Amino acid sequence: MTTQPTTTYLNVTxxxxxxxxxxxxxxxGLLYLVVVSIAFALGGVFAGLxxxxxxxxxxxxxTSDLYNRIFTMHGVxxxxxxxxxxxxxxxxxxxxxxxxxxxxxxxxxxxxxxWYIFVIGFIFTAFAMVMGGVxxxxxxxxxxxxxxxxxxxxxxxxxxxxxGFSSILTGVNFMVTIHRxxxxxxxxxxxxxxxxxxxxxxxxxxLGTPVVAITVLMVAMERGLGLGxxxxxxxxDPVLFQHLFWFxxxxxxxxxILPPMGAISECIACFSRKTVFGYSFVAFSSLSIAVFGFxxxxxxxxxxxxxxxxxxxxSFLTFAVAxxxxxxxxxxxxxxxxxxxxxxxxxxxxxxxxxxxxxxxLTGLFLASLGTDxxxxxxxxxxxxxxxIMVGGAIMGYLAGLHFWWPKMTGRMYSDGxxxxxxxxxxxxxxxxxxxxxxxxxMGMPRRYHMYPPxxxxxxxxxxxxxxxxxxxxxxxxxxxxxxxxxxxxxxxNPWHATGLEWTTQSPPLPENFVETPIVTEPAYNYxxxxxxxx
Amino acid sequence: MQSGISFLPxxxxxxxxxxxxxxxxxxxxxAFFALLVTVLVVYFAFKYHTDDPYAVGAPIHGSIPLELxxxxxxxxxxxxxxxxxxxxxxxxxxxxxxxMQVYSVGKRWMWKFQHPSGQREINELHVPVGRPVKVTFTxxxxxxxxxxxxxxxxxxxxxxxxxxxxxxxxxxxxxxLFCAEYCGTKHAGMIGRVIVMEETAYQAWLDTSQESSLxxxxxxxxxxxxxxxxxxxxxxxxxxxxxxxxxxxxQLANGTTATVDEGYLRESILNSQMRVVAGYNxxxxxxxxxxxxxxxxxxxxxxxxxxxxxxxxxxxxxLPAEAGEPE
Numbered sequence: 001m002t003t004q005p006t007t008t009y010l011n012v013t014x015x016x017x018x019x020x021x022x023x024x025x026x027x028x029g030l031l032y033l034v035v036v037s038i039a040f041a042l043g044g045v046f047a048g049l050x051x052x053x054x055x056x057x058x059x060x061x062x063t064s065d066l067y068n069r070i071f072t073m074h075g076v077x078x079x080x081x082x083x084x085x086x087x088x089x090x091x092x093x094x095x096x097x098x099x100x101x102x103x104x105x106x107x108x109x110x111x112x113x114x115w116y117i118f119v120i121g122f123i124f125t126a127f128a129m130v131m132g133g134v135x136x137x138x139x140x141x142x143x144x145x146x147x148x149x150x151x152x153x154x155x156x157x158x159x160x161x162x163x164g165f166s167s168i169l170t171g172v173n174f175m176v177t178i179h180r181x182x183x184x185x186x187x188x189x190x191x192x193x194x195x196x197x198x199x200x201x202x203x204x205x206x207l208g209t210p211v212v213a214i215t216v217l218m219v220a221m222e223r224g225l226g227l228g229x230x231x232x233x234x235x236x237d238p239v240l241f242q243h244l245f246w247f248x249x250x251x252x253x254x255x256x257i258l259p260p261m262g263a264i265s266e267c268i269a270c271f272s273r274k275t276v277f278g279y280s281f282v283a284f285s286s287l288s289i290a291v292f293g294f295x296x297x298x299x300x301x302x303x304x305x306x307x308x309x310x311x312x313x314x315s316f317l318t319f320a321v322a323x324x325x326x327x328x329x330x331x332x333x334x335x336x337x338x339x340x341x342x343x344x345x346x347x348x349x350x351x352x353x354x355x356x357x358x359x360x361x362l363t364g365l366f367l368a369s370l371g372t373d374x375x376x377x378x379x380x381x382x383x384x385x386x387x388x389i390m391v392g393g394a395i396m397g398y399l400a401g402l403h404f405w406w407p408k409m410t411g412r413m414y415s416d417g418x419x420x421x422x423x424x425x426x427x428x429x430x431x432x433x434x435x436x437x438x439x440x441x442x443m444g445m446p447r448r449y450h451m452y453p454p455x456x457x458x459x460x461x462x463x464x465x466x467x468x469x470x471x472x473x474x475x476x477x478x479x480x481x482x483x484x485x486x487x488x489x490x491x492x493x494n495p496w497h498a499t500g501l502e503w504t505t506q507s508p509p510l511p512e513n514f515v516e517t518p519i520v521t522e523p524a525y526n527y528x529x530x531x532x533x534x535x
Numbered sequence: 536m537q538s539g540i541s542f543l544p545x546x547x548x549x550x551x552x553x554x555x556x557x558x559x560x561x562x563x564x565x566a567f568f569a570l571l572v573t574v575l576v577v578y579f580a581f582k583y584h585t586d587d588p589y590a591v592g593a594p595i596h597g598s599i600p601l602e603l604x605x606x607x608x609x610x611x612x613x614x615x616x617x618x619x620x621x622x623x624x625x626x627x628x629x630x631x632x633x634x635m636q637v638y639s640v641g642k643r644w645m646w647k648f649q650h651p652s653g654q655r656e657i658n659e660l661h662v663p664v665g666r667p668v669k670v671t672f673t674x675x676x677x678x679x680x681x682x683x684x685x686x687x688x689x690x691x692x693x694x695x696x697x698x699x700x701x702x703x704x705x706x707x708x709x710x711x712l713f714c715a716e717y718c719g720t721k722h723a724g725m726i727g728r729v730i731v732m733e734e735t736a737y738q739a740w741l742d743t744s745q746e747s748s749l750x751x752x753x754x755x756x757x758x759x760x761x762x763x764x765x766x767x768x769x770x771x772x773x774x775x776x777x778x779x780x781x782x783x784x785x786q787l788a789n790g791t792t793a794t795v796d797e798g799y800l801r802e803s804i805l806n807s808q809m810r811v812v813a814g815y816n817x818x819x820x821x822x823x824x825x826x827x828x829x830x831x832x833x834x835x836x837x838x839x840x841x842x843x844x845x846x847x848x849x850x851x852x853x854l855p856a857e858a859g860e861p862e
Contacts (some may be wrong), residue, residue: 065720137717144677148643148719215814232695238678239693272583281602304679304691305698308628312621319613323606326568330605331597333572336579340590343580351576358572362565369616371623373559375687378680378715442558442686443543446715449723453711497588525802528594 003458004411004490008508023108024117024511031115032085035122036438037478039081042129046074051433051467054460059451060092067450068135069151070344080120080163083394084252088205090119091401092198094409096507097500099192101183101518105177114169121163128155132399135417137448139249142230142241154220164209171205174198183501185520192500192524193269193282194401197262204251204258204293212248215241220350224328225265228286235331239304246297254293256390258286260297260397264353267400268332270498271347272339275525279330292321302373311370318368325361329354344496345419349400352427355468356392360385363438381441384434392430399423399477406481407491414484422480425473432466499525505534547710547731548686548702553623555687564612564647627688630669630701637662638749638832639672641679641714642694645773651836653746657729658727660712662704663737669701671797675828683729691716697798733812741781750840754831760825774819775812778841786813800835 009026019027049070053061062070092112094145097104105111123293128134136145136155145153178199182191219241221227228234230241269276270483276282298306298314332354339348363385385494438461445456450459505514522529546552583592603683637660638649640732648660649671662668672681674692682689714725732740746752757763765774775785784792788811793799802809804826806821826834 045751059723064723068717068720068722135719139679141717144717144719148677232693237697272592273590274594275596277595278597278602303689305693308625311624315621315624316617319617322613322794323609326609327602327606329572331580333575334595334597334601336576337593338581338595339583339589339592340585341580342585342590343582343590351580354576355573359568362569363567365561365613365616366558369557369561369620371554371620371627373620374624374627374683374689375554377689380680439542442543443541444682444711444713446682446713446723448717452724456697475850491609527591 005506005508005510007510008411008506009511010508012511021112023104023112025093025097025105025108025111025511026409026509028111028115028361029090029092029459032089033119035115035119036082036086036090037044037120037221039077043074043077043082044474046070048467048471049075051464053454055454055464056300057363057454057457057460064450065135068448069133069135070139071448072134073129075159076125076134078390079138079252079256080124080160081118083256083390084167084392085118085170085254086398087263087401088174088198089114089166089203091150091263091398091405092152092170092174092259095401095405095502096177096195096198097181097208098505098513099195099265099500100177100181101186101501101514101520102177102181103512103514105173107173109171111173114166115171117169117423118163118166119162121159121166123159124162125156125159127154128159130244131155138201139245140216140219141242141245142222143232143236143240146219147231147233153223157216161213164213164216168209171202171209173294175202175206179204183518183520186501189280189283189518190520190523192262193265193276193279193281193286194259194262195482197258197265197286199256200224200290201255201289203287204255208248208251208255208294211244212252215244217250225412239301239306242301243297246300247294250297250300251290251293253389254289256394257397258289260353260394260401261286263397263401263404264332264350266500267346267350267404268335269527270404270496271341271342271344271350272336273527274335274339275335275523275527276331277334278327279524282328282331285327288324289321292317292324296321299368299373302370304375308434310494315368315370315373316401319365322361322364322368329358329361342496345414345416345423346400346404346496348423349403350422352423353393353396353432355427356396360388360392363388375444376441378447380437380445380447383447384437384441387434387437392434396426399426402481404496405502406484407495408502408507408509410485410488411413411491412484412488413491413495414480414488418480419477420484422473422477425469425476427473429466429468429470431471433470434464434466436462436466499527544684545708545710546685547706547708548688550627550702550706551685551705557616557620557623560618562843568609572779574783601811617797624805628699630699634667634669634701635663636836637668637670637690639670639681640675640828641672641681641725641802642675643677643718644714644725646679646681646714646725646727647711649749650741650744650834651749652741652744653748653752654741654744655746658712660727661732661737662729663734664704664707664731665734667701667703669699671697671699671832673697673828677718678716679714679718679725682713682715683710683731685710689715697801699797703835704729706818707731707733720802743828749833749836751837753830753837756826756830756833757837760822765819773815775815777838780841781839787811788813788815788817797835800838801831804831804834 009024133150135151136149218229222229228236230236230238267278296318299318302311440456440459445452491507493506501518577612616777636651640647646658672692674694679692679716688700688702690700708731710729712727712729766777768776770776780795784794786794793810805823808817811817
């Protein structure tokens, strides 16, 4: 086996300052990894507390006020500081320039600034948590958030507002990078699908995030200055907030899921040794999801007093946006057909993703359908659905990508067996946690309830038990990765024998990525026709 | 209420089986696709499995006909579900004309219900079996949501405007009633019971009330606010005559029309300049602060009761003795 290369982006300079002042996209990716992991751990602890409280029907573990703060902080931490940045800011930052054959992103200083903005936003939010938390729900619905809540809405709002700029700047940076920094010969239709997914995501980040910033500002103006925007007693309209909020926050779901979908495409191609079936359809489905995603926001508001005719239009458009996701799923399935499937740990996560995303996507049909949505809106059915998409889809995709690129990032290989056990536990624990919640939701259990009628205890016990297994699964996965840092075998440049420029350089890469700028002469995933380099 | 393990809430309204049928259909469709994809990917994993990292897959790039096929099939199925579910939805949101009226106000953290006969209750709603009931409600503070799982109905209570749900209960019994829109500290305690009774028992329950009818309370408020000094019965006043007004369509000064429903009356009383009837000057003052939510439903019930058109006897003569009772 080979030994670690002598000069890498990790050891070229030393000391804290060399990290905090780095302009290397790879180091910035790792900086994001640290902050996002802290936020994930925090959000996970809050999730555990929620499930412990719901183990029994009465509200007997924490007070209702504390419970409300716990689920709000769980949502805020997970949505704004884990799901939105995880794949683009960690994996995207690390992998994108490598995949393009570039030395760095287009604006390296802006990239570092994005991380600092992200950290400042996180500090504000963490400050809100330390000062007693927020109790509005992560959705900050008015008029509760502007007139009634006596929690730290402002601090958390400022945190979300600031963090948004990090997301916008990363989007701009990636978009310019993809347009301007591609290696010679790397035409648009030779790009890895992960790049396409990041491009579509950048579009949403740039167009959508300013709207949530404006909305949070409006909440602050009403709460701080008494301006009547959402509060009906001041002549405002509470439902206006929901339109503005979901105009960003629905597309934000695609910020969360498109990049993991891209990572899944990379892994499926690699571990079935085939090009992705219907490459251009998968690429364009990302773009059409990004565009259609802006036209479905009011499906969060079917019972919020909107006109039945507008509900009808939004229901139709919601069905329409489901089609590109279905197309992606069919293409992934077809990619496996007659592949040479090498079932390593990342592929295990791909299979987990496929199973959970399938359920998450299909249960969306119940919510797109007006006739069933009225009943299940704001129940645990919705909670289960979006966890299947956001955790089952986005986090599984993130973990697939993280396990796929980990040897590139660190130069070390984790224990495949241990990683697979982690993936299996996560899959089983996740289903046990959230599948019962579909049933609870249809039974009528409303979300954000601190206590519930005794007839729903059994399903809640299952769910809490599942959450325990899920937590152990995550810990095991993280443990396997951390273990590899010290004890893992040296990975080599291309442990998966994958195509893609990132695998042509050393692991961990040089500070400037490539010794010389690569020249691309073949399409992505050209497994069938490439010369296999025997290491 | 239910005990034991089950996977469906009780079906206690005429809408419930319709929603459930749609639900089961979508369950069947989604289960089919979930199984199809799952079986295929698991089968492929076994069939094409290899431990040789140098093996390569077949050189397949894609197939346009297949792409079109698996775009078209979900699309057609989606259209079918869309059409069916929209049909169910329009029945959920459109109360039948003859529905019995109940009013409600949500506030942190309780539901108050008022029956037109004057009976009031908190966190309990008594209704007769077999008769359509329409609940018109609003919120006094933040958003709430009136949710009755056994009836499969739900709508947000929004401060400043009216929402409605309607149902025809099909079996007597007690059912959960929840607040489904997060509203703060005791959101999970903003719950209650719907008590569905036989018609005779319901009438007996109504009779236990000592309160005068909502329309009578409304009339007293109407007169104390001197509404009649402008809203003359003969139509020659400074405001439109109110007899026979409810449910009719009026021509507005801005050129559009409006159907006179609870929402329009509410807006006209609190925010009278918004939609003025054509031919009248926008001179009515706002009654914001003078008419609370209880007063509002009284006024609305009173105006509803003025069905018989202009009368020389004055408004009180046309007040039916039993407003809100079945015909």
